[in-house]
Amino acid sequence: MTQELARRIAITIGALLIFRLGCYIPLGGISTRTGVLSSISASRVSIFALSIVPYLTAAIIIQLVSVVWGRLSALERSGEAGRRRIIRYTLILALLLAAFQAFGVASALQGIRGFVVEPGNWFLASATATMVGGVFFLVWLSEQITRHGVGNGLALILSVAIVISFPADVATGFELLRQGAVSSNLVLFNTVLWIALVAVMVLVETARRNVPVQYAARQVGKRLLAARSSALSIKLNNAGFLIPTIVAPWILYLPLAAASFLFGQTPWLAAAGAHIRFGQPVHVILGSIAVFILIFIYTARVLDPEQAAETLQEQGGVVEGITPGEATADHLDRIASLTTVVGAVYLVAVSLIPEGLLAIGIALPYKIGGGSVLIVVCTILDLKKQVRDRSLTNRGGERI
Known part of the structure; x- marks a missing residue:
């Protein structure tokens, strides 16, 4: 392992530890003497x-808008200046969404009797500002991981938040098994599944559909590039x-x-x-x-495909x-x-497996979403690829 790779791994681990430490720092104004805090996840x-x-929600909304609005899509492809404007729009939208959600959380906490030491506008303002600041600190922290560490910072923070709950889910499953609340066959089925x-x-995530491409010899400035064979790699997902x-x-x-909102609560609504609730066949x-x-x-x-074909033709590829x-x-x-x-x-199939099992009457001892597992798997695969690539790139460097 090179010193550069070791430094990047250390930065990544340190940033993730900071994230986990912050998850246990409570908001200011929360009472710790009422006993209510112990019943709520820290x-x-x-x-x-x-x-x-x-x-993440803001980034998804911006990407969806760019699909249907040509000007935003063109701005995204216009170069570094366009991408910076897209990032600015994403941050502004994230600020609005975070402020709205934070105010809702603060209001809900204030509504719990005895949970807040001094309820009022000051608590609402301070708690909202603290949670919004926490969001943007994590965005900054994820950028530091991406730039100076190993892996995608956003994906790693999201994956750590998912993985950290896995031991508790496993313990819950074993406890239910010990109490006889679930059968051993169901636990075995869940594990094998x-x-x-x-x-x-x-x-699937590592599979590729390779399209053979031939590049003719061509002149690029003063360099003559020889004819070569390559492949256009297309992911399944x-x-x-x-x-x-x-x-x-x-x-x-x-x-x-x-x-x-328009018709009120009518019987047909x-x-x-009821039909589109989670676990229902219609849902x-x-x-x-969808x-x-x-x-x-x-x-x-x-x-x-049109852009890919045009790029191939410009580069002399067939x-x-x-x-x-x-x-x-x-x-x-x-x-x-x-x-x-x-x-x-x-x-x-991945996204609907837990819901599909519930729809046919198979209740799992604890809930694990296929999407959560996929996020963790993709993050680990990307982390493995980046570590391997950096090891190969710095093969001649100093090792420790």
Whole structure:
């Protein structure tokens, strides 16, 4: 291991320890003498109570807007200045979302009898400002990990928040098994299911559809680049996880919320709400369709066959057996569409497995979301890749 890699690993571990330490620092004004604090998770009333969720939500909203608004999409592709403006817009939206959520949390805490030492406007203002500051501190901390550490900072912070609850879930499962509340067969089924699911995730996330490409010899400045063979690598899952699975519930619940606002609580709205609750067959079906469609929409944005064909032609690249230009774009579009179908089926299955089991009457001893596991798996794979790449890059450096 080189000194540079060891330094980056140390920075990453240190930043994550700071994040975990902040999760146990309570908000100012919280009473510790009432005994109420012991019944609430420390992270829920800490300075990092909102984690990085407001920033991630803002980033997702900006990306969705860029899909339907050409000016924002063009700004994102216009270079460094455009990307900085996109980041600025994301931070402003994150500030608004964090302030709204923080005020709601502070108001809820103040409503608990005896929980706040001195309820009032001062507590609301200070608690809101503290939680908003916590969000932006974590955004800054994640940037330090990405720049000076190893891995993607946002993904690592999100994954640590998920992994930290895993031992408690396992302990809960064993306790329920000891008490006879669940059967050993159910626990065994649950264990085998998630081991198999993790194996499938690793297989799919590392799988690539390679399109052979031939590059002709060409002159670049004073350099003559020789003819070479390469491959255009296409992931099975180009849409990731967060955007399809986070936006899908919006599609289901926002129309219902708007109808409730316009027409009030009517019997047919109550019936519709009952049918689209988590675990209901209608929710599983509609949720699957929504995720499937969103995967295609987002993949079309991140993987543009026409742009890829144009780039290949500019660089003197030719897909084997395909005429450059429109024919190449059509060929890449067919490959991308078939690949996206496989990735969409996989992602729908991953995101809806716990809900699907609940819909058919299989109640697991504790709840683990397929999306949470996928986030952790992808983060670990990315971390492994970055460590390997940095080790190879610095192979000639000083080792420790």
